[in-house]
Amino acid sequence: MKLLVKAPAKINLSLDVLRKREDGYHEVKMIMTTIDLADRLELKELEEDRIEILSHNRYVPDDQRNLAYQAAYLLKERFQVKKGVSITIEKAIPVAAGLAGGSSDAAATLRGLNKLWKLGLTADELAGLGAEIGSDVSFCVYGGTAIATGRGEKIEHISAPPPCWVILAKPQIGVSTAEVYRNLRVDAVTHPNVEEMIRYIKSGEYEGICNSVGNVLEEVTFRMHPEVAHIKEQMKRFGADAVLMSGSGPTVFGLVHHDSRMHRIYNGLKGFCDQVYAVRMLGEREKLE
Structure with a gap:
């Protein structure tokens, strides 16, 4: 079977x-x-x-x-x-x-x-x-x-965020999560407002979600791997609604509402980053197999 x-x-x-x-x-x-x-x-x-x-x-x-x-x-x-x-x-x-x-x-x-x-x-x-x-x-x-x-x-x-495109770009490096956490100084980084993000997700406010993204590990990974910060800047420049590194990196994602802008950002990133994906946000729970 x-x-x-x-x-x-x-x-x-x-x-x-x-x-x-x-x-x-x-x-x-x-x-x-x-x-x-x-x-x-x-x-x-x-x-x-x-x-x-x-x-x-x-x-x-x-x-x-x-x-x-x-x-x-x-x-x-x-x-x-x-x-x-x-x-x-x-x-x-x-x-x-x-x-x-x-x-x-x-x-x-x-x-x-x-x-x-x-x-x-x-x-x-x-x-x-x-x-x-x-x-x-x-x-x-x-x-x-x-x-x-x-x-x-x-x-x-919690409830799923409003549907949108998620563009992912991963540089040709791996990042050690353990090493990122070892280099993290909790008292010396900018902490995101997680409660604000929760409120915007629950109320389904896409713009609020975009304005509230944050990742305390970004500063650490950016210091270790400046190319990750470069990808974030490029994605912002191409016009993503919000841009953030996921987890300890090195993948950076951008949230985009409009199909036309998604294609423009995707094509722009493909110019200098091999692993680029444009996918939809799921946000709903798995059914048990």
Whole structure:
């Protein structure tokens, strides 16, 4: 038996870091929403008791470093599943991009294997397991739009933002999230107004949302990788309604309402950045597989 599962990317409309916690993680408050750029996973049951990861992307590990592998292993161990699974990952989300591609693959694996292995777990139970794998996995189990707190694993669902285009541009570099957080000085950066963003999303005010985007990690990543700041400036110059780095970067996204302007910005960015995408904001929750 096999199953196909989608794993959509996320962007951060607002990302604040409040403090360094005693457990070494950072206390965050952020707004995440899903976009229509997705990896596709094929899960195929194996009679042999093993986990197999297959991908044509050379940057995707095929062992326990892969978060989808970790998700399958966690379910097998926790629920004494003696069958194996072959997971084929067709990547569309850039790797190490600040778009939660690996976390979304793990979440899709949890949702898919829940169905394939007939485990009968709820979305909340799957999200709890996801928190053991990585901070963004809980959100990716649900998808949609949410306020994430704690280290990112505490999820409060809110309504979807108004639909719009999301243009993504990723330079040919990877950014280490751990390194960005190591270089973050919480008392020396500009903190976004997350509450204001929540109000504008709930009231569906597109202009207010555009004026409230903010990411406390931008300043750190820009210092480490000036080319990310350059992409942000170019996207602004081309006329995006709002521009922000997603997560710890290096992907920069722009929100755009009008089709004609979207095409102009997309074509302008393609001139100097290889990985450029124009997708729609999803913002609605996933249905459990």
